[in-house]
Amino acid sequence: MVNMKNLKGKIERYSPIFYTKILVSIFTSLFTVAAIAGAPTTITTFNDLIAEHNFSYANGNPTVSFNNILGTGWDVTATGDGESDTAIQLWNDIYTTNNTDSIAFQDNGATNQIVSVGVSSNDGSEFFLNSIYIYTNENVNFDVVGYKNGNPVAGAVKSFSHSIGGRDLNFIDIVEFNSVDEFRIINFSTDIVSIFIDDINLTPVFSPTITPVYNASTATLTVTGTNFFAFAGANNDIDASAFTFTGESGGSYTLTDTSDVEISSATSFTLILSATDKAAVNLLLNSNGINANDNTTYNVAVADNWNLGADNATDIAITTTGITVSGWPRITYSQITPVDVSKMSYTDESYDFSELTTYGYDLDWNNDGSKFFLVDSQSERILEFSLSTPYKLSTIHYADKSLDVSDQGNSMALTFNSDGSQLYLLTYEKTVYQYNLTTAFDLSTASYSNNSLDVSSKNVYKFLAFNSDGSKLFVGGGTSLHSFTLSTPFDITTASDDNQSLDLSNEVTKFSGGSFNTDGTVLLVTNDDEGITNSFQYSLSTPFDLSTATYSNKMLNLAGEVLGAYDVEFDNLNNLYFVDRLGNTIKKFAHNESINWTETAANNGTISTSSVSISLTGDTFVNTNSTLVEGTHYTLPNKPAGLTSSIAVASDGLIATLTLAGAATTHEAIDSVAELKITFLDAAFATYTAANVTDSVAANTGVAINFNNETTPNTVSEGTPVTASGPNPMPSYTFISNEVGTFTVGGACGTSSANTVIAGNNTITLTAADNSTGLSLGTYSDCTVTVTDSAGNVSTVLTINRFEITPNQQPELNTTDTSTTSGQVNVGNALVLLTLYQQMKMQQWCLTLHLMVLNM
DSSP states (O other), rough: OGGGOOOEEEEEEEESEEEEEEEEOOOTTTTTOOOOOOOOEEEEOOGGGGEEEEEEEOOSSSSSEEGGGGSSSSEEEEEEEESOOOEEEESSSSSSSTSOOOOEEEEEESSEEEEEEEEEEOOOOOOEEEEEEEEEEOOOOEEEEEEEEEEEEEEEEEEEESSSEEEEEEETTTTGGBBBSEEEEESSSOOEEEEEEEEEEEOOOOOEEEEEEEEETTTTTEEEOOOOOOSSSSSSSBBBEEEEEEGGGGGGOOSSOOBBBBBOOOOOOEOOOOHHHHHHHHSOOOBBSSSSSTTBBBBEEEESSTTTTTTTSOOOOOOEEOEEOOOEEEEEEEEOOOOOOOEEEEEEEEEOOOOOOOOEEEEEEEETTTEEEETTTTEEEEEEEEEEEETTTEOOOOOOOOEEGGGGEEEEEEEETTSSEEEEEEEEEEEEEEEEETTOOOGGGGGEEEEEEGGGGGTTOOOEHHHHHHEEEEEBBTTTEEEESSSTOGGGGEEEEEEEEEEEEETTTSSSEEEEETTTSSEEEEEEEETEEEEEEEEESTTGGGGEEEEEEEEEEOOOOOEEEEEEEEEETTTTEEEEETTEEEEEEEEESOOOOETTTTSSBBBOOOEEEEESSSSEEEESSSSEOTTTTTOOEEEEEEEEEEEOOOOOEEEEEEEEEESHHHHGGOBBBBBBBEEEGGBBBBBSOOGSBBEEESSSSSSSOOOOOOSSOOOOEEEOOSSSEEOOSSSEEEESSOOEEEEEETTEEOOOOOOOOSSSSEEEEEEESSSSOOOEEEEEOOEEEEETTSSOBOOOOOOOOOOEEEOOOOOOHHHHHHHSSSSSOOOSSSSSEEEEHHHHTTTTEEEEEEEEEEOO
């Protein structure tokens, strides 16, 4: 099927409407398509073997039809006078202007009367009927009528008086023929046996379609789509005032003073909104994506005649279509995984630079991963590449910029200063050269500074790097690495040998490149020796101090993945990028799995050291080169209690780093956090509010915090023992626990104290085994204490020290003594009754003196 909406043709202008003239072909030269370049093409080809071939007869019905004739997308119909011999036939080489095939509508019956013939688009595509070529064998009058959806179009009719023979019938003067899907020839004035039709000339009618994208920062509305038409005059093809936007809270706004634009493409145009329109639209389209902050779906409606070059008789209004918004500030979160080269593998992400050089030796990134630079030792130049997505190799394209360094010798390694205004080159001749760049990280602005540093005393030429503040310069090669101190940061003319070096010979046989991580605590060194390729990891206890570097016993075997490892570089997330000189590629390696923040082996609520990189585009963080304050600039709503947070902001305000410290108060597995959330507050941003920064509110940082259920039993020890002997039937005892939990007392003892345990001293009261009455007189040596911590781990049994419960000593009564420690006794005419009562239930002796005075 020929879908007319997909046809393209030679553009011609008809007044007052701009049309596209396309000749659509069913048969050779009957319906042909004029391509954009103007060369006719044939959709269906016939030859003389089918001359005068019958396609279809009525076979008892006065009307005969052929749908989608020969797969061309056209339907043809002929109606005769009621007899059963109406036919549609192909005639070859007769009755046409150029003796090519034509289609014949015939009635071969006794009365020989054609009543009507029709040609329609099989898929309902609309067209403007410009002209047709017609041949009849009679002088006849007839009408040509345009139809749409099976119904005649008002005004789409034209009458003709036709003499025997053939001619073109033109319809351009009848505007109503500009939107039909069928034409019929009817109302013949006399009997007519055959009508031959050739060369149908039409213009497809296309309703434009749009896919809009809006950039809130630049106020740019970019519209792609189909069937956009130009119109005579300047800056009038697209009527900006026809566009209405719907967004936040269902509100809408129609552009008021944005300028109309001229278009030069049938598939795209751009509107730059005025300041007034930008302010109003940005209130509605207030977040990146397809939904507003309140989750209202964005929509755009476009009124009729918004594309003035389109057919003005066709309604091209678009009542609603979605729109994608960008340009609002956005935050992205990436976990910075601690470097462990032994746990890294090839990601299958690579970039092939073989078309530019087969001697790529060393690479370096700019600060945000949007550019990288490659030393081309084949042509002695440095190549500049751009990445549309930072650090994503599949988005690399050559920026067509390079720096010729052939005057300096054989280039081997490069690096930049911290802001990209200076570039440094290490050559095989063991000299470092400095170039100045007037535009940061733009090689087209680089020029030699006439500054250089001779490092030939170190006999190395494979490694070149600065520390973060430019106070140290490192060079390496062979099996060693050396450092220089710079009294002026990044000024190599102030460099002096500090006599610090790192011997790599225990691991490395042929040093081919390397890199420090961002903070200078990790050094990677690549080794490439006769097909043996690997990378070794070293740790530096003091950042960038070679005297504190030790081999970490971590190695990455590159065999089978990197044929010739000539350099390695980190990105901001500690992924690695190796230059494979023999394979002419850059290959990315990453940790095999994401490492979440996990409780340390101490099992005390502290978590493993890690951090989250927070990247902001479209705005900047406040407090550059400082920190954001939790509660003032951000909150972490589900951060475990006891942990503290810090967000350090880089100097450019675009990168911040989140870290956690301290110890969680509760830290069993049930306390783990599946997604650590962060909400930035308005005070965190220099320009926009948090509501306008995508992924700044209740955002997932991409980090999980995993606590471990403890499996180590609690440690319990004796604090204050029970007094070895005494009359108290409920003595106190103190034990020490190193964790919270609950306790139980066993053996012959019980306790009347609550069974909760704190970390530290716990004093309890001992009782009989029923946990209420006092202990009986006697000796106790089997009483115990055990503690169960919050993870369910039971401590070892603590045996309480041996102790004895004894009675009080009975006092002797002196009847002549008038004093007593327990009261006063009067002796005289009184009768003294002394009752000694042993209270066995309480298991202690009580002496009660009752004085009864009798009147004698």
